[in-house]
Amino acid sequence: MPTLTKLYTMQEASQHNSKEDCWVVIDGKVYDVSSYLDEHPGGDDVVLAATGKDATDDFEDAGHSESAKELMETFCIGELDTSSPVIPELEISSKKQTDYAQKLVGLTKQYWVVPVAVVGISVVLGFLHLRKK
Structure with a gap:
């Protein structure tokens, strides 16, 4: 049986922009990285700055490793709803x-x-x- 994927709007994702509740959107997927902020090698402020927008370019520009990308998948909570306006x-x-x-x-x-x-x-x-x- 296929897994149902939760869809989130960019507006919903952008409301989660604090250290206690932080979501980022990368490559059309929504990630809840709240529990990872303290462990992020670049610091939590880098991740917090990426909330409320599509952070794909920021993520790619940082040159994340394959292991970082695999770790990121563990924080995936859904996908971006592309039928709604981005902003x-x-x-x-x-x-x-x-x-x-x-x-x-x-x-x-x-x-x-x-x-x-x-x-x-x-x-x-x-x-x-x-x-x-």
Whole structure:
């Protein structure tokens, strides 16, 4: 009978970001490394800095050995749910940005007289200056 794999969102994984409760995401898998932090050769701060994001590049850049990769598998608690957005905050941010853009467009439509007046005055002053020469 196949083993059911627990799926976690990046948001769920990022909430486990303390020394007592630390999860990291590497290669689409979620690892609970809380019990290993004190033993990590690079120190716990390196691992804690990798929480809340996909730490695959950080893990690969560190040049971990095959034995380290095998040890890591013992801490695997599930897989990353790729059907959910990777970073939900980005959706909120882009929505706010769209709202600001719409407000800016609304203001420019409402106050179109100011730039038109500035251009008109500039043209009139330009003509007056040319006539004096």
